[in-house]
Amino acid sequence: MQVIPPALENLIEQFSRLPGIGNKSATRLALNILRRPARQAHELANALQELHSSIRLCSNCFSFSETDPCAICGDPKRNTSVVCVVEQSADMLAIEKTASFRGQYHILHGVLAPMDGIGPDELKIKELLARIHRGVIEEVIIATSSTVPGEATASFLIDLLSREEVKFTRLACGIPMGMDIKYADKYTLSRALEGRYSP
Amino acid sequence: MEDDAIVLNSLETGESDLIVTLFCHNSGRISAIAKGARNSKKRFVNKLEIFTRLHVTFKQKVSTSLAFLNEAELNNIYPFLRTNYPAYLAGNVIRELLLHSIRDAESDSDLFRLTLWAFYQLDMRMAPRTVVALFFLRSFDLLGYRPELRFCTSCGAPASSHPVRFDMHSGGLICEICNGKPLRSPLSGGSLNMLNMAQSMSLEHLDRLKPGSRVSNESLRLLYSFAQHILQRDINSWSVFSAVMFKFP
Ligand SMILES: [Zn+2]
Ligand SMILES: [Zn+2]
Numbered sequence: 001m002q003v004i005p006p007a008l009e010n011l012i013e014q015f016s017r018l019p020g021i022g023n024k025s026a027t028r029l030a031l032n033i034l035r036r037p038a039r040q041a042h043e044l045a046n047a048l049q050e051l052h053s054s055i056r057l058c059s060n061c062f063s064f065s066e067t068d069p070c071a072i073c074g075d076p077k078r079n080t081s082v083v084c085v086v087e088q089s090a091d092m093l094a095i096e097k098t099a100s101f102r103g104q105y106h107i108l109h110g111v112l113a114p115m116d117g118i119g120p121d122e123l124k125i126k127e128l129l130a131r132i133h134r135g136v137i138e139e140v141i142i143a144t145s146s147t148v149p150g151e152a153t154a155s156f157l158i159d160l161l162s163r164e165e166v167k168f169t170r171l172a173c174g175i176p177m178g179m180d181i182k183y184a185d186k187y188t189l190s191r192a193l194e195g196r197y198s199p
Numbered sequence: 200m201e202d203d204a205i206v207l208n209s210l211e212t213g214e215s216d217l218i219v220t221l222f223c224h225n226s227g228r229i230s231a232i233a234k235g236a237r238n239s240k241k242r243f244v245n246k247l248e249i250f251t252r253l254h255v256t257f258k259q260k261v262s263t264s265l266a267f268l269n270e271a272e273l274n275n276i277y278p279f280l281r282t283n284y285p286a287y288l289a290g291n292v293i294r295e296l297l298l299h300s301i302r303d304a305e306s307d308s309d310l311f312r313l314t315l316w317a318f319y320q321l322d323m324r325m326a327p328r329t330v331v332a333l334f335f336l337r338s339f340d341l342l343g344y345r346p347e348l349r350f351c352t353s354c355g356a357p358a359s360s361h362p363v364r365f366d367m368h369s370g371g372l373i374c375e376i377c378n379g380k381p382l383r384s385p386l387s388g389g390s391l392n393m394l395n396m397a398q399s400m401s402l403e404h405l406d407r408l409k410p411g412s413r414v415s416n417e418s419l420r421l422l423y424s425f426a427q428h429i430l431q432r433d434i435n436s437w438s439v440f441s442a443v444m445f446k447f448p
Binding site for chain 2 (some may be wrong): 019020065112114115118119146147148151155156159179182185186187188
């Protein structure tokens with residue numbers, strides 16, 4: 001006996017492919033959409049349809065954008081000699097929110113994850129080198145996360161960039177603001193000591 | 200329950216939780232959920248990453264295979280595995296072999312000790328290819344697949360009497376006579392020697408072995424084929440690892 005109509009079941013299955021969504025949440029979302037006016041479902045469908053047709057990768061920094069170059073790469077007020085290398089577009093957005101970086105970005109689209117078959121060739125690393133070889137970039141800021149894969153990716157980049165004629169820096173890693181140093185683990189604390197600065 | 204553990208895998212789930220696969224000293228492999236682990240204010244922040252060695256407190260429920268992680272105390276993060284690409288790749292090959300070969304809740308304290316040894320040696324900058332080769336060889340032993348590396352598995356002649364090759368199906372050496380035709384690339388004496396020593400030495404002294412890269416690479420290739428044969432599958436990390444190892448000898 002078919003309990004759930006096929007159209008609904010299809011939508012549930014589509015939702016449950018998304019990260020962090022299990023079968024329960026997928027069912028809840030699908031039923032929620034079903035209960036709303038049909039117009040809203042059409043709007044959602046249109047938004048999904050337009051996603052891939054209107055958004056592409058910026059050919060300079062590889063961020064998702066409706067234009068090529070993207071708004072940041074096309075902005076004449078941004079400093080083209082400093083490039084901040086990040087894992088994902090979301091990381092770029094996080095740095096943009098700080099409003100303290102006025103250079104450009106380079107999105108790697110992932111981290112080195114050998115178990116998932118992701119090596120240097122699967123990331124936008126060749127493209128980063130090509131940008132450096134064009135000669136405009138003076139400094140590369142490596143801003144991958146301080147997770148194990150993020151740090152491994154950073155160390156790979158450091159090794160690579162040390163053979164290029166470009167200055168490179170790694171995002172500092174230390175005690176989060178508002179944290180009592182008693183509660184920091186010994187590795188974080190020793191990193192913070194190594195990365196100390198003269199105010 | 201309390202145990203020493205190594206984090207083999209870590210997956211995000213829900214809004215702020217993590218599901219970690221732990222290799223525990225006494226409890227073997229367990230999967231545990233760490234509630235709120237991705238929320239920076241909570242107690243698990245940055246401890247539940249792959250390769251970290253922890254002291255954990257967890258609750259095992261009868262109704263589900265997923266344990267509930269209460270606390271984790273950081274013991275070692277093996278910093279060199281994060282800051283050196285070849286060491287990182289080697290660590291991944293090792294954790295993947297473990298993920299494919301150890302079963303839930305089956306304790307194996309020798310394999311646990313071997314894993315600690317491997318991560319420690321990588322952190323101490325032993326050549327990654329050597330660590331992986333030695334780890335492979337010794338883990339086969341502990342998993343019940345000790346390769347026969349002294350005698351021909353067919354006629355029993357000592358390996359020193361004829362050229363030999365490694366045969367995966369018999370799990371050991373085959374001499375040239377039993378092979379029936381001349382061996383095109385017999386196992387080198389250097390590799391044979393190294394593998395024999397590696398099999399018989401105590402874990403405490405294993406770091407004294409310092410094979411050259413030619414011997415390490417030959418042994419690695421052989422041992423990886425045997426691993427594939429035992430696991431009946433590939434180790435995904437191998438392709439990236441071997442590309443780096445065999446490119447720069
Ligand atoms: Zn751009
Ligand atoms: Zn024989």
